[in-house]
Amino acid sequence: MPEIQELPLLKSARREALVALGIWLAATIYSLGYCFKYGYGRDPETLTYVLGFPDWVFWGLVVPWGVCTIIASIFAFWFMKDEDLPESGQ
């Protein structure tokens, strides 16, 4: 007796979509939060430089950019599942 189930690709795709959106949300909150706090309305005298970047650019954008790149690679190679795609027209 065949049982009707949800497509396996649909399940993994839905889970991956939610995780990806979660990563986006985390990155957005961190970057915007950091930059709003330290990049806006600041006394120019207090500005320092990290590796040549203004400090808030470095910690608020360059570092999370690197972290996101690493997370994306982990996501791609260890989290996202491969699924068979149907033949065209099936």
Add this chain to the structure above:
Amino acid sequence: MLAATDITNPGYSVLFALLLFIAASVWLGTLAQKAMEKKEFLKGFFLGNRGLGAWALALTATVQSGGTFMGFPALVYSHGWIVLLWIGSYMVVPLLSFAVVGKRLAQLSRMTDSFTVPDLLRERFADPRVGLVSSIMIITFMSFTMFAQFKAGATIMKHAWPGSGVLALSEDYEPTAAEKAEAKEGRTSASSPHDSKPIDRKYYVGLVVFTVTVVGYTLIGGFLASVWTDLFQSVMMVIGVTILVCLAVPMAGGLEQASRTAIENTSSDIVFGPGFSTNGRQFLTPGLALSMFFIWIFGGFVSPASMVRVMAAESTEVMRKSICLLSCYNCLIYIPLVMTCIAARTMLPHLEKPDEVIPRMSMLVTKGLPGGQFISGLILAAPFGAIMASVSCFILVISSGLVQDIYVRFLNPAATEAQIRRATNISMIGVGLIAVIANLDPPQYLQALVVLSASGGGAAFTIPVLMACYWRRTTAAGMLAGMLVGFCFYFGLSAAGWLQNWAAAATESSTFARSVIGLLGPDPKIGVPGLFRPYYIFGIDPMVWSLVVSAFAGIGTSLVTKPPAEEHVSRFFDVAVVK
């Protein structure tokens, strides 16, 4: 800084590099034509028979447009470090581009045997209206983005013209000086009477050469030609950016020194939010920064160009690899570009037209090097290639929409292959002609137009595409409501912004303008200047509001309309497992 003596030489080498690039693209076009000849015309021409590999998918799916090399650097040059926050969400764009709807779209497009997005949506809901509406919207949005690219392509050709770019680089940075010199040589007639218009005849020549090339090789090779030239230019671009940043930053005395000099040349605003500005307009307020984190993401993965490439991906493994490749690629492009343009504030402190910052920088930094002229030619050729590639992609998506979604579906369902081919050729040439006409008097800020259409497309499609992929209860009416309400809301707010813009300028003379201002409030003085400034509710971009409204409309309408037939939905959601 520059000797005015070698005027012609570097010009020729840049032109030479561009011609090489054009030749390579046409060659790739003919290769692509051979590769697809055997298969069915439509699927081969518009989807490359679903065989894209990881590199091709990664480096071409989020189109590196002319905006990347022209509009974006111009913004950095004008406003400073804050522009890295403006583009900051690109740190997660690669992930979201493929992980949110990629697999599911690839699956659905195969299940429905469709090769355009409207086709897919029509089959998914068994409703031609969904197809027609999405098709019209895609054609509209892509046209805006594409027209902006033509300007960029023509501008680069103009600079590559022997004697033009370098002449414009002479010490006094005044476009009128270049024009006077040209007028003296008797080469221009149209541009000299009104000095306020810095567009000259070379721009038109560039526009025509550019258009003929792109339309030509896209006609020859179709989707694969577009993807291959895109891949080729993406590699060239990362090389170009790397050379540029490695030369420019040391020449400006290091990155920290570049920032300090930029502060001296402008003000300390250039290293802080909301950015340096000469017109009293706050470039990136916190509300707009937040908006950009929505715009790039949700304008990205549902952009028609991106969806079509995901549909053409060979397998899900290809998508996984693409996430990683594109993430690394973006790191190498955006941060170095910002560094280069910060350095430009030291080396070219007072550019009249910030759009030209990269072409001018590449000519300037390679000047002293052995073979520098050729290197600068290559750096200039890379963005030219980027622009060609994205234009070619847009022409394809637009004409696939015109041909498949409108001609075949509505006008002539029984079209023969020869007729389809002819319709394809006609639509592509037509699109090219319209683009030329639209660019005879191009808008000032390229990136503003790109943003307008990217966020407009995102506003219309994000929620409906997510619903089509993952929600069984979605109805055709819900899709239509989601798309149309998102679209209309976005355009409504944009139109309100234009109206407000006009009214702000006309309050003295018109009572209607005063009543508009009374209703909409005064110009908030945020964002980029120009005609295409939308109306910001609470300082947030219309895109974000449109997403919210589109979600309410789409979900609400689906819930109050009759549920879709279970056996139809089951075809896309279920599988029978034998226990």
